[in-house]
Amino acid sequence: MAAHPGGFELNRRSLIRGAGIGAVGLAGTQLLAACSGGSSGGGGAGGGGSATFGSNASDEVPKKAYAAFVSAFEKKSKDTIQTKTSDHNGFQEKISNYLQGSPDDAFTWFAGYRMRYYAKKGLVGDVSDVWSKIGSNYSDALKQASTGDDGKQYFVPNYNYPWGFFYRKSFWQSKGWEVPGTFDELVALAKKMKTAGIIPIAFADKDGWPAMGTFDYLNMRINGYQFHVDLCAHKEAWNSSKVQEVFDTWKELRTYQDPSALGLTWQEAAQKLGNKQAGMYLLGSFVTQQFTDKAVLDDIDFFPFPEVKVEGTDSVEAPIDGLMLSKKGAQNQAAKDMLAYLGTGEGQLAYWKVDSSNIMTAKDADTSGYSAFNKKLGDVIANAKHISQFFDRDALPAMASNVMIPALQNFTKSGSIDLANLETQAKSLYANQ
Structure with a gap:
């Protein structure tokens, strides 16, 4: 937050x-x-x-x-x-x-x-x-x-608190859906959900920051934790093939994210998950604050962002x-x-x-x-080899506010990203910090 x-x-x-x-x-x-x-x-x-x-x-x-x-x-x-x-x-x-x-x-x-x-x-x-x-x-x-x-x-x-995918166990069981272990399995599951008339991935970016969680995870899963840290410090260039791969991969998920995301707060997206309008939601565990019905809260489960390319699921976003x-x-x-x-x-x-x-x-x-759910969240953090804070906490704040928020909101809307422009702005901002 x-x-x-x-x-x-x-x-x-x-x-x-x-x-x-x-x-x-x-x-x-x-x-x-x-x-x-x-x-x-x-x-x-x-x-x-x-x-x-x-x-x-x-x-x-x-x-x-x-x-x-x-x-x-x-x-x-x-x-x-x-x-x-x-x-x-x-x-x-x-x-x-x-x-x-x-x-x-x-x-x-x-x-x-x-x-x-x-x-x-x-x-x-x-x-x-x-x-x-x-x-x-x-x-x-x-x-x-x-x-x-x-x-x-x-x-x-x-x-x-860890960030990951949250979902309703009973809903998944009734549909025969299983937790994906790889990115390809995640995309295949999202396709099934869309076919069933469900929003596969609840998504909300009205406030600008939630989309950073998706970027961070894809970046760490594709390029590794150290690249995430170095990119946040601008020791790596934004207009690199590595960053391009992050957005190319994201495009596969974008098809399955809630198309009304830019008009939603994270709380509103959480309600879609609770009401079974959406199949899963990538957010921090604070999402469970929105489920005041104990039956719904007890039905919530969690899985880490699946492996994509490197380091498996070793890196976890767990802001303090x-x-x-x-x-x-x-x-x-x-x-x-x-x-x-x-x-x-x-x-x-x-x-x-x-x-x-x-x-x-x-x-x-x-x-x-601690419930079994709390212990599961705690174990994910305890077993992580690398813990990131979140882009807007790890990076120069001006990069997060001036550059990333509008860039990610535009990507959410259009599916396009101008990495050359991101690099130009990053050079200017980090040179003046």
């Missing part, structure tokens, strides 16, 4: 919509400033302190989950946390001006480039002292994902979400204590009990409540 950085100006269209790191105009600044606030007080260590918390968890399930986490922290610490929830996409689009204005003490964010960028710009708080307390409760990989270019930590993970501190939030003990609480199994369990679509990251988290 992308302001942009760099030594260049960005306009509203350059923002990452739905995944974003955005620079916006004065109106956007005032909007976020109105729903934000400075440090409300120190305290914390002995209880009785207070802090503000800016959350992008505007969807019903994660909103309730963060409320449960905050409530558990307040009960344990005797601190008071004022939560200010903003629209998910809007929060991300306005994050740059938010951090430079009057940000809350703590806020929801993500691991990856966009975390490191704001750390490098000095707009967020160093939480290395928090990590000195919770570090042993995380894997080395999670610590690395929370570390800025200067070697200090700026992020505390809450959960991560968590909390950060604003620059002034780093001076607020209550805010620091809240992040430290997130680094405990107890804190993460308080969240997970409400939103079980994700996988807890703390080593001491009680996973006894």
Whole structure:
């Protein structure tokens, strides 16, 4: 779920919509400033302190989950946390001006480039002292994902979640459909679904970011994880035969993706899966937040993106979400204590009990409540040789917002892609970062 950085100006269209790191105009600044606030007080260590918390968890399930986490922290610490929830996409689009204005003490964010960028710009708080307390409760990989270019930590993970294909077990059983292990089998299955009058692959790209997941998987399956990383860093050229092969392969799938994708949000596409209008859906496991009917939720299953060419299914997209501190939030003990609480199994369990679509990251988290489905998701992450964050988190944000969103939306609409133009824009953007 992308302001942009760099030594260049960005306009509203350059923002990452739905995944974003955005620079916006004065109106956007005032909007976020109105729903934000400075440090409300120190305290914390002995209880009785207070802090503000800016959350992008505007969807019903994660909103309730963060409320449960905050409530558990307040009960344990005797601190008071004022939560200010903003629209998910809007929060991300306005994050740059938010951090430079009057940000809350703590806020929801993500691991990856966009975390490191704001750390490098000095707009967020160093939480290395928090990590000195919770570090042993995380894997080395999670610590690395929370570390800025200067070697200090700026992020505390809450959960991560794999991307893959989700489907309804009973629906597939009634049709005699089987999980595909290869790309050719995936295409053959999609053809059967289309013949049966079903949308084979639910797809939604109204917000711009969801299509990046399909690109990432095809790129990693065809060219390997390292190529994905190098392309995101522009160490590989966009106008190469390797990237061309990604889109040529995608064209085979495009025939089976929902033709109304550009008018749909991911939530709307999820409903098509739940209602058996679509056969499968490539998205993160947060998709299950949309299934409030327990019978439907219990019927959901998952399989990794099938192998295409190299590395089998070794690479998995499993973005990491968590909390950060604003620059002034780093001076607020209550805010620091809240992040430290997130680094405990107890804190993460308080969240997970409400939103079980994700996988807890703390080593001491009680996973006894995991369903077979949760365990399956967790195993996919645990067994992966390579874990990617997602294109808009791994790449230069301007590349994701200015270039990839319109390019992928145009590809979704027309099936054409101008790789020479992508390379020209990439050269300019990365040269100015």
